[in-house]
Amino acid sequence: MKIKGFSSLKHIILPIISLLLISCNGYEFGPNAFHKLPKETATDKNYKYSGRIIIIGAGASGLASAKILEENNIDYQILEATDRFGGRLKKIEGFADFPMDIGAEWIHNKPEILNKLKGVKGKEIKEELISYRLESSSLWDGENLKKVSKKKLDQYFEGFTEYKFKNSTWYDFVAENFAKKVEHKIKYNSPVIAIDYSKEQIEVTTKNGEKIIGDKVLVTVPVGVLKSKMIEFTPKLDSKKLKAIESIKYLTGFKLALKFSDKFYPNVISCKTKEGDKEFYDYSFKKDSKYNILGLLSTGSSAEDYYKLGSKEAIVKNVINELDKMFNGSASKYYTGDFVYQDWGNHQYTKGTWSTSFFDKSSIIELNRPIDKKVYFAGGANDLYNQGGVPGAIMSGYYTIDRLLSESK
Ligand SMILES: Cc1cc2nc3c(=O)[nH]c(=O)nc-3n(C[C@H](O)[C@H](O)[C@H](O)COP(=O)(O)OP(=O)(O)OC[C@H]3O[C@@H](n4cnc5c(N)ncnc54)[C@H](O)[C@@H]3O)c2cc1C
Secondary structure, three states, X not given: XXXXXXXXXXXXXXXXXXXXXXXXXXXXXXXXXXXXXXXXXXXXXXXXXXXXXXXXXOEHHHHHHHHHHHHOOOEEEEEOOOOOOEOOXXXXXXXXXXXXXXXXXXXXXXXXXXXXHHOOOOOOOOOOEEXXXXXXXXXXXXXXXXXXXXXXXXXXXXXXXXXXXXXXXXXXXXXXXXXXXXXXXXXXXXXXXXXXXXXOOEEEEEOOOOEEEEOEEEEOOOHHHHHOOOOXXXXXXXXXXXXXXXXXXXXXXXXXXXXXXXXXXXXXXXXXXXXXXXXXXXXXXXXXXXXXXXXXXXXXXXXXHHHOOOOHHHHXXXXXXXXXXXXXXXXXXXXXXXXXXXXXXXXXXXXXXXXXXXXXXHHHHHHHOOEOOOEEEOOHHHOOOOOOHHHHHHHHHHHHHHHHHHOOO
């Protein structure tokens, strides 16, 4: 069975699968896997540890783990390859009259997941959300545009609830609740190239030649970075670990936002693809915006086809042509010439979008397995609770830091 990723394409492609998600234990995911979350997380516990922990990566997972260390007065340092925190979370301001997430954008979950992530009790959330119950949607098979009935869209939402932040972003959520508390411990522009755990203390080397010593290391880089073998481990990772890293699917992809002077498109247009997602969506949906911004989320085979065009400008031109074909020339008529393009697949420290191996439990467990109680792994692909995306990454951070600290008593 093909399980699509995080785009709202699921609205269209998965009405049947969504029913399976609800009824079949093996396929519970996101809002339908809420009951799988542990009652207690690391946010509910107190820890004591006198060693030093090095966290690699300042994405949602690394920042959430760091928050636990900060709150428990444990010594730590975060090494981040780029000059910013957030990883696959990124906010664009000024392109529209609302902040736009150009990385993770949807909350594929119940609203109260936000409290769970923050470590706050109860269902009442403080954030203002948009319910992602679509009003209009179409399917594009390359030749014909077919409307999806409102009844089907409603059925989908009832089976798989999704939300977005109203006047905020996933990036803001993580900045406010995690990064703000730990930013002073982030060392930016410090790509890790080697982890030597052969001696009692661990030596981490950055591309700049700096050597940082710690007692434990928590690796939160994307699984695409692990696949690329950018980080050399000494001793080498064993074959089981390497096999798990290889098995976890992690698709390439990008996001594109185009500005139009008129709105000629429905809330979502889902396009037929071989592997991954290709979905146009109204960025401004329920945002009280005066701007018409159409997003494109392309992962897997469709992204690979677009990349062959050679440049972002060529991709935009091709996309406008495709939209013209769907809407009888309206795209080129109303296109203002403004776009934002974010390529996650070719980003050196991301190398893709998200893991689609949510249900490959044995690989996830193996990926999580610490080495010698010294090197630990967390991140979006390590999600043991079927939450997916940002919630999965944060919960994995909590799970792993709890494991690390509990094993270190
Ligand atoms: C286009 C796109 C759309 C998405 N949509 C959604 C969505 O709608 N909803 C949702 O919930 N999720 C979505 N996701 C998935 C979500 O963004 C990720 O699952 C989550 O952000 C992963 O967090 P993380 O901390 O595990 O990894 P990351 O955010 O990737 O953080 C890892 C960090 O490690 C750093 N790093 C990498 N290599 C090194 C190195 N060698 N040394 C030091 N640092 C290094 C990186 O720079 C990065 O900051 C989307 C992702 C993408 C790309």
